[in-house]
Amino acid sequence: MGGTVQASRTPDWLLRGEPGLCRCGPAGIRRKGSFVEKTLTGGADLLRQVMFSEEIAGRPGLLQRLDPRLKAVSLVVLLVAVGLVHHVGTLVACYALTLLLATASRLPLAFFIKRVWLFIPIFSGIVVLPATLSIVTPGEVVLPLWHWHGAPQGFTAQGLTSAALVISRVATSVSLVVLLTLTTPWTRLLAALRALGVPRIFILIIGMAYRYVFLLLGVVTEMYEARKARTVRARRNDRAARGFVAASAGALFGRAGHLSEEVHLAMVARGYRGSPRTLHAFRLRAADAVAAVVVLAAAVTIYGGDVLVGR
Amino acid sequence: MHIPDGYLSPQTCAAAYVVAVPAWAIATNRVTRVVKTRNVPTLAVLAALSFLVMMFNIPIPDGTTAHAVGAVIIAIALGPWAAVIAVSVALLFQALLFGDGGVLAFGANAVNLAILMPFVGYGVYRLIAGRAPLTSRRRIAAAAIGGYVGINAAALATAVEFGIQPELFHTASGAPLYSPYGLSQAIPAMLLPHLTIAGAAEAILTGGVLAYLARTDPARLAATHRDVPATAGEPAPAGGRRLTPARVSLGFVAVMVLLTPLGLLAPGGAFGEGAPHELNLGQLGLHAVPAGLAEYNGFWSHTLLSGYGFHDGQHANLAYILSAVIGIAVVAAVIFGVGTLVERVARRRRGTDPVAEPETA
Numbered sequence: 001m002g003g004t005v006q007a008s009r010t011p012d013w014l015l016r017g018e019p020g021l022c023r024c025g026p027a028g029i030r031r032k033g034s035f036v037e038k039t040l041t042g043g044a045d046l047l048r049q050v051m052f053s054e055e056i057a058g059r060p061g062l063l064q065r066l067d068p069r070l071k072a073v074s075l076v077v078l079l080v081a082v083g084l085v086h087h088v089g090t091l092v093a094c095y096a097l098t099l100l101l102a103t104a105s106r107l108p109l110a111f112f113i114k115r116v117w118l119f120i121p122i123f124s125g126i127v128v129l130p131a132t133l134s135i136v137t138p139g140e141v142v143l144p145l146w147h148w149h150g151a152p153q154g155f156t157a158q159g160l161t162s163a164a165l166v167i168s169r170v171a172t173s174v175s176l177v178v179l180l181t182l183t184t185p186w187t188r189l190l191a192a193l194r195a196l197g198v199p200r201i202f203i204l205i206i207g208m209a210y211r212y213v214f215l216l217l218g219v220v221t222e223m224y225e226a227r228k229a230r231t232v233r234a235r236r237n238d239r240a241a242r243g244f245v246a247a248s249a250g251a252l253f254g255r256a257g258h259l260s261e262e263v264h265l266a267m268v269a270r271g272y273r274g275s276p277r278t279l280h281a282f283r284l285r286a287a288d289a290v291a292a293v294v295v296l297a298a299a300v301t302i303y304g305g306d307v308l309v310g311r
Numbered sequence: 312m313h314i315p316d317g318y319l320s321p322q323t324c325a326a327a328y329v330v331a332v333p334a335w336a337i338a339t340n341r342v343t344r345v346v347k348t349r350n351v352p353t354l355a356v357l358a359a360l361s362f363l364v365m366m367f368n369i370p371i372p373d374g375t376t377a378h379a380v381g382a383v384i385i386a387i388a389l390g391p392w393a394a395v396i397a398v399s400v401a402l403l404f405q406a407l408l409f410g411d412g413g414v415l416a417f418g419a420n421a422v423n424l425a426i427l428m429p430f431v432g433y434g435v436y437r438l439i440a441g442r443a444p445l446t447s448r449r450r451i452a453a454a455a456i457g458g459y460v461g462i463n464a465a466a467l468a469t470a471v472e473f474g475i476q477p478e479l480f481h482t483a484s485g486a487p488l489y490s491p492y493g494l495s496q497a498i499p500a501m502l503l504p505h506l507t508i509a510g511a512a513e514a515i516l517t518g519g520v521l522a523y524l525a526r527t528d529p530a531r532l533a534a535t536h537r538d539v540p541a542t543a544g545e546p547a548p549a550g551g552r553r554l555t556p557a558r559v560s561l562g563f564v565a566v567m568v569l570l571t572p573l574g575l576l577a578p579g580g581a582f583g584e585g586a587p588h589e590l591n592l593g594q595l596g597l598h599a600v601p602a603g604l605a606e607y608n609g610f611w612s613h614t615l616l617s618g619y620g621f622h623d624g625q626h627a628n629l630a631y632i633l634s635a636v637i638g639i640a641v642v643a644a645v646i647f648g649v650g651t652l653v654e655r656v657a658r659r660r661r662g663t664d665p666v667a668e669p670e671t672a
Contacts, residue, residue: 035368042366050408079415083321086482120315120410131491137477139485161486162477166317169489173316174410181407189407201339201351202400208355209362209400216359220366241370246519249367249381252360253388253520254528260356264349 035241036228043221047214056182061105063183067288068192074295075180081299082172088161090306091168097298098175105183116178121171128166132159186210212259219255223248312380312469312501312509313405313420316413318490319472320480327472328418331399334426338395357393358400361385365401369512377512380424383432383461384517387454388524390535391429398425419472423465431565432461432517444540445525445532451518458517459510463502464569466509470494470501478628556650560643567642571635 057064063071085091102112131137132155133145139158146153181189187207194203227244319327342350364381371377386394399421405411412420436457443449474494477487492500524531587600587608619634620627 035370038368039366042368046366046409053408075414079316080321083316083324083415086488115410124315124317128491131487136496137485137487137491158482158484158486159491161482161484162488162491165486165488166491170315170317173413173415177316177407177414178410181410186408199339201343202335204351205355205358205396206400206403208352209358210404212356212359213362213404216356216363220363236370238370238372242515242519245367245369246516246523249364249384249516250520250523250527252363253524253531256356256360257528257531260349260353263352263356267352 034231034236035245036224036231040221040224040228043217043224046217053182054185056107057185059106061107061183063101063105063179065287066291067284068184068188069195070284070288070292070295071180071184072189072192072196074291075176077295077299078176078302079173081302082169082176084303085169085306086165087306087309088164088168090302090309091165091172094302095168095172095175098172098179101179102175105179107179107182112175112178112182115182116171116175120174121167124170125163125167128163132156132163134159137162208263212256212263215259216252216256219252220248223251312424312466312505313402313412314416314423314469314472315410316415318413318476319416319419320476320489321415322480323472323476323489324413324415324418327416327422331418331421331426334395334422335399338392341392342390342396354393354396354400357385357389357397358404361394361397362401362404364516365405367516369515371508371511371515377508379458379509379512379516380428380462380465381513381516382424382428382465383436383458383513384454384520386429386433387436387457387517387521387535388532391433394429394433395425398429419469423468423472427468428461428465431464432457434565435460440539442539445529445536450525450539451522454521455514455518458513461517462510462513463505466501466505467498467569470498473497473501475628475632479626556647556654559650560647563646564639564643567635567639571632571639 082091082094085094099109099112103109134141134153134156137156137159139156141152141154142157142160144152144154184192190203190207190210194200227248342354361381364384365378367379367381369377369379380398382394382398385397389397402412402420402425403417406414406417406420434457436453439453439456440450443453471494473490473492474497476489477491477493480488482488490497521532587604590597590600592598592600616630616634616637620630
């Protein structure tokens with residue numbers, strides 16, 4: 001995260017990789033992390049990512065100012081528009097637009113690009129690579145690599161177009177989702193979903209689950225840290241390791257069961273009778289109306305422009 | 312196996328939501344029926360649990376580690392309907408908080424991992440475990456196999472969703488718009504890693520957690536194991552599952568849906584189903600199409616989807632799948648109707664004859 005970290009309000013020590021969680025071994029010799037370390041690192045990454053996102057969502061910026069209901073609906077409209085596009089050029093233009101929005105919302109651009117591209121679009125690139133060859137996607141061979149029964153085989157125009165379409169579409173879609181989640185605090189997003197007609201029981205479940213993910217994550221981390229503390233040297237014993245994973249997951253089931261009973265009793269004691277009440281008041285402002293028009297125009301332009309270019 | 316946005320067409324995603332939304336509604340209804348105030352905290356904690364189970368790194372026999380989904384063990388411990396909600400919420404977190412799995416594709420991911428996987432896995436588990444005691448080896452093996460089959464069913468469904476894309480959606484020049492691999496490539500590509508690595512991880516987690524819970528915390532399993540004795544010595548509690556018409560038709564639908572893609576993959580045509588002009592008369596030692604065949608062929612022409620296709624012959628695969636959906640629904644409805652009728656007749660007969668089967672009363 002580099003430079004973006006210093007500017008954030010999240011304590012510096014929390015964002016730094018801890019030596020205890022480092023996957024690299026002593027004296028710079030890299031070795032594959034054990035399942036304990038991998039799970040611990042995964043948990044730490046999860047917390048770090050969530051804290052960082054919540055913090056950015058609290059900063060002032062263009063998208064942060066808009067009504068979360070509008071943002072949620074806009075996301076779906078734009079995702080569908082992007083999904084229906086047939087040309088790589090249109091998708092690249094849409095992607096450029098998401099970068100513009102990210103800048104206007106004061107998201108650290110390097111972080112935004114890294115967050116979007118790391119893993120999913122790069123992974124997609126590897127996945128669709130074989131599809132560029134004539135053995136998967138038949139068509140006009142533009143770069144012959146070998147011959148098969150006299151016919152040239154290699155990269156096809158159709159295959160390359162398809163790969164470019166998939167990668168640019170995935171990158172644009174992920175960017176749109178990340179734009180929403182990085183500019184909207186989780187609680188506001190949930191309230192917006194409720195306001196848009198998602199049944200209240202789901203909102204309540206999702207909201208409470210979000211709370212208890214972190215509590216139970218603490219339980220898991222403790223179990224794994226205790227295990228790590230008891231481990232003297234790094235010799236693999238897969239059988240014991242599998243036993244430990246099953247036991248820790250099983251213990252988590254037990255803890256979760258007790259927890260849900262306690263939470264239930266606590267809720268009933270506080271007057272919960274099966275129908276939750278929530279406090280939320282959204283008001284659409286002039287800026288939101290303008291944004292709605294802009295989003296609708298953008299969606300029509302994306303789809304219409306793509307159709308005009310030719311199918 | 313979380314499908315990101317961009318791999319499936321918006322149309323496919325919409326179809327997945329059409330399947331997922333009623334399943335969510337039924338699941339909520341089923342879970343709410345038991346205790347009205349308890350469902351929200353229970354499901355919330357379960358969803359959190361499901362999310363964390365997906366984080367566990369499981370050491371598998373090839374020396375590396377892999378993640379499991381955990382949908383089957385949740386279904387075994389708390390019932391498949393609870394698993395539907397818990398895994399769906401966990402998938403929603405992954406899609407919204409971490410960009411793992413798409414928003415449009417959320418419905419498809421939910422269908423594969425949160426609906427198909429727990430039900431298939433739980434079904435296999437029930438089938439193999441039978442009435443074996445809670446702590447028996449057979450039950451643990453059943454859980455492991457259930458996890459293994461469950462994740463592979465989900466992988467197969469994902470592969471089918473990917474595989475129908477290039478055929479249905481491509482540009483004028485033939486470049487696929489979404490996932491570029493056809494069924495014959497997507498299915499082996501998805502199933503190979505899931506039959507080996509991911510399947511192993513799921514089997515280890517499902518079997519291991521069930522063994523742990525049966526040994527240390529059998530109360531957690533009580534909700535779904537009422538008719539099962541705790542140990543080999545104890546007698547089994549009375550009352551088991553009955554074969555109701557609804558269950559039989561649902562089972563039929565599940566089997567048929569799983570088998571449907573075979574027709575798209577299989578080469579050649581069906582034996583004895585060719586039209587008269589397709590017959591190789593010389594090979595059969597005939598000089599002309601038999602008179603009866605010629606007369607009665609085409610006797611019934613008022614079909615909805617002639618030759619499993621649309622009238623204009625477009626979108627052959629889509630038409631095939633549509634035909635399959637309609638066919639399965641009709642046959643399932645007939646099975647349900649006949650089953651209900653048989654049951655009603657049997658009950659009436661039992662009602663008029665008080666001597667018959669007094670122990671079931």
